[in-house]
Amino acid sequence: MQLESMYQDIILDHYRNPHHKGLREPYDAEVHHVNPTCGDEVTLRVRLDGDEVADVSYDAMGCSISQASASVMTDLVIGRPVKDAMVTGDEFLKLMQSRGQVEPDEDILEDAVAFTGVSKYPARIKCALLAWMAWKDATAKAMEGSDA
Amino acid sequence: MSIDVERIRADFPILTRTVRDGKALVYLDSANTSQKPRQVIDAIEDYYARHNANIHRATHQLGEEATEAYEGARIKVANFIGAGSETEVVFTKNISEGINLVAYAMGNAATAGPEAERFRVGPGDEIVITEMEHHSNIVPWQLLAQRTGATLRWFRVTDDGRLDLSDIDELINERTKIVAVAHQSNVLGTINPVRLIADRAHAVGALVLADGAQAVPHMRVNVQELGVDFYGFTAHKLCGPTGIGVLWGRAELLETLPPFLGGGEMIETVAMEGSTFAPPPHKFEAGTMPIAEAAGLGAAIDYLNALGIDDIAAQQNELLAYALKSLTAVGGVRILGPTEAEDRGTAISFTLEGPDGREIHPHDVSQVLDAHGIAVRAGHHCARPLHRRFGVTASTRASLYFYNTTADVDALVEGLRETQKFFGSA
Ligand SMILES: Cc1ncc(COP(=O)(O)O)c(C=O)c1O
Ligand SMILES: [Zn+2]
Numbered sequence: 045m046q047l048e049s050m051y052q053d054i055i056l057d058h059y060r061n062p063h064h065k066g067l068r069e070p071y072d073a074e075v076h077h078v079n080p081t082c083g084d085e086v087t088l089r090v091r092l093d094g095d096e097v098a099d100v101s102y103d104a105m106g107c108s109i110s111q112a113s114a115s116v117m118t119d120l121v122i123g124r125p126v127k128d129a130m131v132t133g134d135e136f137l138k139l140m141q142s143r144g145q146v147e148p149d150e151d152i153l154e155d156a157v158a159f160t161g162v163s164k165y166p167a168r169i170k171c172a173l174l175a176w177m178a179w180k181d182a183t184a185k186a187m188e189g190s191d192a
Numbered sequence: 193m194s195i196d197v198e199r200i201r202a203d204f205p206i207l208t209r210t211v212r213d214g215k216a217l218v219y220l221d222s223a224n225t226s227q228k229p230r231q232v233i234d235a236i237e238d239y240y241a242r243h244n245a246n247i248h249r250a251t252h253q254l255g256e257e258a259t260e261a262y263e264g265a266r267i268k269v270a271n272f273i274g275a276g277s278e279t280e281v282v283f284t285k286n287i288s289e290g291i292n293l294v295a296y297a298m299g300n301a302a303t304a305g306p307e308a309e310r311f312r313v314g315p316g317d318e319i320v321i322t323e324m325e326h327h328s329n330i331v332p333w334q335l336l337a338q339r340t341g342a343t344l345r346w347f348r349v350t351d352d353g354r355l356d357l358s359d360i361d362e363l364i365n366e367r368t369k370i371v372a373v374a375h376q377s378n379v380l381g382t383i384n385p386v387r388l389i390a391d392r393a394h395a396v397g398a399l400v401l402a403d404g405a406q407a408v409p410h411m412r413v414n415v416q417e418l419g420v421d422f423y424g425f426t427a428h429k430l431c432g433p434t435g436i437g438v439l440w441g442r443a444e445l446l447e448t449l450p451p452f453l454g455g456g457e458m459i460e461t462v463a464m465e466g467s468t469f470a471p472p473p474h475k476f477e478a479g480t481m482p483i484a485e486a487a488g489l490g491a492a493i494d495y496l497n498a499l500g501i502d503d504i505a506a507q508q509n510e511l512l513a514y515a516l517k518s519l520t521a522v523g524g525v526r527i528l529g530p531t532e533a534e535d536r537g538t539a540i541s542f543t544l545e546g547p548d549g550r551e552i553h554p555h556d557v558s559q560v561l562d563a564h565g566i567a568v569r570a571g572h573h574c575a576r577p578l579h580r581r582f583g584v585t586a587s588t589r590a591s592l593y594f595y596n597t598t599a600d601v602d603a604l605v606e607g608l609r610e611t612q613k614f615f616g617s618a
Contacts, residue, residue: 046212047563047614056615082555083572083579083586105585107553108615171555 049161050168051108054116058155059108064118068101072186077178079170084110086175090182092190097121097129100179107171109162114175116155126183132156133176140169195499195507201595203229203495215565218603223378223406223539223591224569225428228492232431235491239484247483248457262483265490266473272493273404273423274414275440282439282446282473283481287405288328290424290439291372293452293476294401295332298370299339300450307448310399313369315341320363320371320398322347322355323581324380327574329372329403342369349581353380353529360392368398375407375418379575379589380529381512381537383407390419399445405429409593410537411505415440427485432492436485439476446472453478504594511592512538515601519590522608524549528582538592541573543584544608547616554588560611561588566603 071089078085084106091099100118104111117136121129135152136159144164148157162172201207204227211217219227239261245254247262263278270278284290301311313319319333323346337344345363348356355373364371371393376383390400401422407413409430415423422445426437441449451458451469455478460468469475496504513533519525524545530536544552554570561568569589572579579585590604 047560050559051614081571082553083576084555085585107555109555165559168555168559 050165052158052161054155054158055108055112058112058115062104062111062115064099064101064122065104065115066101067103068099071099071101072189073182075178075182075185077174077181079106079110079174081167082107082110082171084171084174086110086114086178088114088175088178088182090179090186092126092183092186095125095127097124097126097183100182102175102178104175106174107168109159109168109171110174113156113159113172116158117175117179120154120156121179126187130180130183133180136176137173139163140172195503195594197507197595197597200229200499201597203231204595205230205233207595211565211567212563215563218564218566218600220590220592220596220600220604221567221569222409222593222596223429223573223589225434226409226431226593227595228431228433228488229495231495232433232488232491236433236484236488239487243487244484246480258483261487261490262481265486265493268490268493269438269440272413272497273408273425273438273440274416276416277443279471279473280440280443280446282441282476283486284424284437284439284476285435285482286428286437287403287424287426287439288332288437290422290437291329291401291403292332293439294370294422294441294449295336296452297449297476299336300452302340304450308450311369311449313340313342316367317342317369318345318365318367319343320345320347320368320393322373322384323349324353324355324377324382324384324575324578325372325374326378326403326405327576328405329374330577333370333372343367347373349380349578352531353377353382355382355384357385357388360389364389364392364396364398366396368393368396370399370401372401372403374403374405375413375423376404376410376537376539377529377575377578378406378539379541379573379578379587381539381541382529383411383535383537386418386420390421394419406537406539410508412501421445427489427492430492431495433482433485433488436482436489438489441472443472446476449476451475451478455479457481499594507594508538508592509533511596511598511601512536512540514598515540515590515592515604518601518605519608522605524612525608528584528587539589540591541587541589543587544611546612552611552615554586556615557588557608557611560614561604561607564603564607564610566607568604 086104088102243257245258247259301308404425408425423440428434458478528541558570
């Protein structure tokens, strides 16, 4: 049934028990992003350690897809070089824009492949992308800050 | 005569289609936009197939027929809302444009002649709205306040979803230029005491605009009895097409209100140095208007009149009482707004908790309902301040119209139970 293709068990698990949730100190940049269609909101902080993502902490309100996506994302980016994490982010963006037409690269996306079903529902794509967009934005701000 | 829903449903082709792999459509999103009966669809097709021409300026038979379709719709609207004359009926693109028309025209009053004096807004003046407005009746006033230096103030909403009138005499005072209020809330369903507010506003010399987008589809409206100065609605919510709305204004006000959009058809004479304007309503209708849509709106009004607007209201009230009772019987449902059918329309917004007591987000609720063929709306329904007032960012809204049945309500209740099951199992 269609519902199960969107709400994969992985998504429901992350939604019920989100990873890395809560706002933590210290951090290099903080952003607040909203998804106007759904009212999802996320406040997200990034701490960098040189070229590495040292921590991503967040406070999110919203639907199961947006919350689960934030949780999966933190698993995928924390502790990795920013460059590699960005590659994963780009791959995720590509997947979400695919309307379910591309075969996701499980090596890169890991648990995030569970969102493949979401890409078939235009109204929910923004939910899945919200945390990723916030993370990219916060990371860019953090890198600007460290250049200065 | 009462409403025979089964017979009526046969007029709406869309109600027989299936969605999401063969599920029967249960359409509970009419406050967003209503479905269209065959009679309206046919009127639009007939207009294009047989009468299409531009209006007022075409000097041939088709032009006459098109003009008649358009101006005939204006007369139908005037009769439908109890206007003194059809010259008080201005066609717009939708109600959002109607409200913007008044707000921008008031902004233009500063540079118009002395006849526009009473519309002038400036620093020290106040504009009053309410916390339960649709964004369409908030943002144009915020923009007017920003442009003119006026202050925006608002009525608060009580816990049971009614306007808090306790400070009305302070809120509406000698500094008030205009009061803009929803006749019926698109989220809470609340029907507001427009007459009472209008009387207070007029006692201090303020103008009154009522947003009738949700009221006109559901009840008999008489703009003169309401005592307002401006009244707007939008055709697509009363079985008419998208692309056309109505702004009614009292004749003497439309005479002196400065124009909003400039262009063809709204003028009297144009010289390079300046122009004079056509009398209302044409002064406010620049450019080629939605002619086929006007024909469709006329057909929609004919359709509602044939059913009987009072019979529609009675049927809606009965269905509403059933829906409120059924929904409150679902554990975990919290209704925003009045839980009794009195002074209330058929938009029902609510939040839903799962068996674990955790709220299931409205987008997830609507997704599960959609998988069962049930169309509702999830989000803030263009009323973010109101949702904030109730401590939530979003809600699920089921809204009913006369083609809905108790079976539709039962399907919703069943769908909500399924939703709880789906998100509840760990
Ligand atoms: C109370 C109210 N006002 C204004 C509007 C705006 O209507 P439209 O989008 O047709 O301008 C709506 C509907 O969305 C409404 O429910
Ligand atoms: Zn969402």
